[in-house]
Amino acid sequence: GENVEQHPSTLSVQEGDSAVIKCTYSDSASNYFPWYKQELGKRPQLIIDIRSNVGEKKDQRIAVTLNKTAKHFSLHITETQPEDSAVYFCAATSRGRNTDKLIFGTGTRLQVFP
Amino acid sequence: DTEVTQTPKHLVMGMTNKKSLKCEQHMGHRAMYWYKQKAKKPPELMFVYSYEKLSINESVPSRFSPECPNSSLLNLHLHALQPEDSALYLCASSHLGTTRGNTIYFGEGSWLTVV
Numbered sequence: 001g002e003n004v005e006q007h008p009s010t011l012s013v014q015e016g017d018s019a020v021i022k023c024t025y026s027d028s029a030s031n032y033f034p035w036y037k038q039e040l041g042k043r044p045q046l047i048i049d050i051r052s053n054v055g056e057k058k059d060q061r062i063a064v065t066l067n068k069t070a071k072h073f074s075l076h077i078t079e080t081q082p083e084d085s086a087v088y089f090c091a092a093t094s095r096g097r098n099t100d101k102l103i104f105g106t107g108t109r110l111q112v113f114p
Numbered sequence: 115d116t117e118v119t120q121t122p123k124h125l126v127m128g129m130t131n132k133k134s135l136k137c138e139q140h141m142g143h144r145a146m147y148w149y150k151q152k153a154k155k156p157p158e159l160m161f162v163y164s165y166e167k168l169s170i171n172e173s174v175p176s177r178f179s180p181e182c183p184n185s186s187l188l189n190l191h192l193h194a195l196q197p198e199d200s201a202l203y204l205c206a207s208s209h210l211g212t213t214r215g216n217t218i219y220f221g222e223g224s225w226l227t228v229v
Contacts, residue, residue, distance in 0.1 A: 032216070034217065036220075042222070044157065045220075093218075099145055100145065100208065100216055101162065102147075103159070106155075107154075
């Protein structure tokens with residue numbers, strides 16, 4: 001089955017700096033890679049996703065890159081703000097016979113200091 | 115509307131109680147999911163329903179019993195739980211059938227405490 005590894009587990013940056021979180025996956029059949037942000041006590045919220053036919057996607061200060069050959073993908077946050085502080089989860093979806101199966105990485109706790 | 119609604123938001127139950135968690139979506143999604151999340155851990159997949167049929171059971175103990183009465187509703191029946199089952203239970207839903215993955219939307223979760 002799919003296995004997703006995520007690094008680092010914690011990341012502290014100064015406001016305005018960039019933050020990068022990296023994930024690797026094991027199942028070469030995985031074709032969809034979402035990133036979720038989870039604030040304390042809240043549900044995971046989708047912030048950006050990328051599909052296997054695309055190498056890079058950007059949405060304002062957030063970008064995701066995918067390297068299918070190496071089976072890794074990364075989240076880039078530029079000009080970080082204190083409200084970016086949260087736990088970020090990468091995930092990979094592999095196609096089952098009838099259903100997608102979303103497997104999460106272990107999470108990265110991002111702290112942005114003013 | 116990208117809303118998945120879960121009730122109750124908080125539940126405290128004894129180890130001999132029977133209770134249910136409920137989930138509803140009106141996005142026309144034909145896949146619905148239950149995830150369990152412990153503190154400081156990622157969500158773990160428990161069950162997946164596709165077209166109202168159970169398609170994935172991740173070896174979940176039988177004290178958790180899912181039910182999908184129709185395409186909009188998903189229940190999780192709880193019986194004889196253990197204190198270690200205390201966690202955030204997340205319901206989610208998505209479309210089926212696209213070739214390159216479907217966005218999965220999460221509800222706000224039900225915080226379960228077993229005493």
